[in-house]
Amino acid sequence: MAVTQDHTGSNAFDNTVVGVYDDFSEAEAAVQALVDAGFRRANVQLNPEKDDAGTTSQGTTSSTSDAHGGIMGFFYSLFGGADSSAHHDVYAESVRRGSYVLTVTVQGEAEADRAAEVMSRFNAVDIDERVGHWKQQGWNRHDETAPRYTREDIERERTAHAQLRFAGPSEATRIPIIEEELKVGKRQVQRGGIRVIRRVREIPVHETVQLRDEEITVERHAVDQPATAADLAEARDRTIEITETDEEAVVSKTARVVEEVVIGKEVTQRTEDINDTVRRTEVEVEQLGAGTSRTGSGTAADDDEFRRHWQSTYGSSGGRYEDYDAAYRYGTTMAGNERYRNYQWHDVEPQLRSDWESNHPGSAWDKVKDAVRYGAERVTGNRRR
Template sequence: MTQTITAMYDTYTDATAAKAKLVAIGIPEVGVRILSGSEAGTTTGAATTHEGGMWGSLKEFFMPEEDRHLHAEGLNRGGTMLTATVEDGYAERTYDILEEHGSVDMDEREASWRKEGWTGQAAGAPVMAATPVASTGTTGLQAAGATETVAARGTAQGTDYIPVVEERLNVGKRMVDSGRVRVRSYAVEKDVIENVTLHDETVHVDRRVVDRAVTPGDMALFEDKVIEATEMREQAVVSKEARVVGEVAIRKDATQRVETVTDKVRHTEVEVTDERGNVERTGTAGTTGTATRKPI
């Protein structure tokens, strides 16, 4: 959405400075217009028409009639008018910039001009024609009000209708999020203790005292001889094997249920009271009754 903001300045320099600042903050230059008194032209006298002069220049700007007269008087007195068409997001910043560069308080300026004798009619503006007086002596405003009343009531030959309105309950369906289930797998460590039986071999060297005669077979004992024995020992060897020991799955089951919806609906009722013969006509041909009111 866009809105048009209007400001009046005493000098053309202040107006151009404000325009430059507005363009600098991102407002398109084509959306900022400046109208000075010298450009619009000061016209006085009865020969001025609605399309020319100061008033014709202001006609391009959409504003209330009294504001148009006020700004036209400001231009007549040498002022400069600036209008900016901005997006809603720039509105507050635009107001600040216009005030920073010395925009005129038009309420105070109007009060000052009226003290000087200004009547609220800008020079060169078209003079509004007086409203003709009706032959019956009523004023134009009263005549307009009477016309509205007659139109509201209808003519004697016309037909007015009272609509009968009834609300209907429409029940639909929509999907909503009622919660989420998440399954996540991750690795953890735990201590494991296992017992294993290990076999150890130990070599012992024993020496004993012997006293016997040497036999012929023992003659080789004087030769070099070496006896060796190797100790063996088992050690625990650890290896790991990964096996699938279980599975976790997610599945959804769809079911249907019936839910009762309770609400209220409105409707209008029309009652007809006919006081012409103390009889009530309900709209059905040939049906009459007492004068009690009864909804249709």
Template sequence: MAKTVIGFFDSRTQAESAQQDLISNGFSRSSIRLMAGEEGGREYAGQTPETHAHEGFMDRVRHFLAEIGLMSEKGASHVSESEHSLYAEGMRRGGTLLSVTTDDDSADEAADILSRHGAVDIDERATAWQADSATQTGATTASGVMGASGTTAASSATEGETRIPVIEEELKVGKREVERGGARVYSHMTETPVEEQVRLREERVDVERRPVDRPASEAELNAFQEGTMEIRTTAEEPVVSKEARVVEEVVVGKEATEHTETIRGTVRATEVEVESLTPEEAQQFAAHESEFRSDFQNVYSSRGISYEQLQPAYRYGYHLGLNPRYRGSDWSQVEPEIRRDWEAHNYGPWDRFKDAVHYAWDRARHH
């Protein structure tokens, strides 16, 4: 009985790779069907099919399932409405569907090939989509979007409170079974010439005539009549037969061994440092902030970075410039030390922020 195996892939490249592998393993090209989503499908990531009224993907998936016999255009279907909806959502996000029709014996092999090339569990992926949708919805609300009641969602947090998430990466080491080769055993017939010697016995009739001259006896007279005598001879001939005998056994098995392997990696973590600023320092920086904004417009506005991202660098350089330790020094002399301090605090890539630090440091020394 024919079976249809369906795989959903995040990219068309994965699906085409699986298609080539299927063909290489003897599956007919005509039994394989592939339907790819549109390249722009991922722009809707985070929305569910209910929140996006584009029905084109639902229709395309319905026609695809009808072509492979899993759904009827009249409504009868081997695929549930929820599965149909999930496939359509995956296509909308840029995914690709691949199906292969084969017999019962090859269905498991086809499924293994699809899994090996990245076919995903559509139900697990649906859970991830829902979580992604909830995360994006929550992030939009927290940013201050007005609700129907006219209140800002961010007002539920304590006023003046900023939350900085501290994130750490955890190294998880698992194991999986992979093929490492093996042995293929062939058996075939061979022919070897052999010879044996055997002694054969053979009889033959020997007739000898002897001259005799004597009177006939009574017995001989009684035998003196017409008759026939037959003497038969025998001979032996070779008879060849063959008997198959087991003379050796080839035993093929597997031996499993275990070894310990050390996995090394690096993990990242968020470190939050709090630097206290006196009111005087804050006022001094605020008094000259217009100069820093002007420098930002002249130097950084075209680099795809905001002033808010650079403001800590301006403040850092300004306070260093006010430090008597650096007042009589040249920038080329102090830059290595300042850079080490900056990188030790993990403030960000030095080459990205050093011009802002230098500018603020120089302005502070001349005020």
């Protein structure tokens, strides 16, 4: 799809929106959709106007006397003179090779965007990709005298074009799918402990004890009395010794164990729940061009089904199919993921919603969830409840 300035228009804001289609019925449907969307039929042109691809081998110029007659004359009138020869060549060559060129004249960017949105619903060709394929075959400009392609020519070129688009690279490109695995082990971590310090300190002690001291006293008394026999018997030499005895305090210490401190470890077991996330690489493969996308084992038939579902489910509310394409592909990816095998929709929808909204912040889940579900059911073949 391309938007090109119409140099012949009298209004400085006139534009021409151009779409190229390989299927005549799709081109006709795009014409009707433009008219239904409010565009004047006189401003909508389809070339060729009937399904005649491959029915003639005549040249693309209907008038040999007019250098700008036939198809080239149509495009010169549309885009102007030699300054737009690139446009002339591309679209004239598209018609020569069996495609249909649809143009609509619009005023302003708003109308151009609206026309492009309508026309893109019907599988418009990526003309830049198509021209790149022609140039690989040696094409550089449109030859007005060259014959139109026959049906066999058209089929052969489109088959080659499809093979070029979908063939793998000459050297395989490997994309590793990386998935993290959570492993929980144990290690010893020093959390703390105790230190026991033993010190000897002196504590003052006060005790009271009674001690006895002896002291010898000598007294002399005057006596006047007759001596007795006993006194006379004691009248001889004699020595008497008397000693004094004192008591003194004797201090001794006896050690006794009065308390003990026991140091040990008490081991207990505990269960700890580990909650974490692991990452896994998911690869989405999207085919560029012609509005066809593939994820996993998707096919062009899937894309057609998705477009039909979009038309019946969302078409009346406006918008574009491209706004929902990612949701359909997300659904196919989800259905092919091992995590959702044998899923029930009501069980997995909260998780899918969270994943979708975190990766597509601009797209509300309630708006696209039917597309996601249909994409999943397209893979499983079952209508889940």
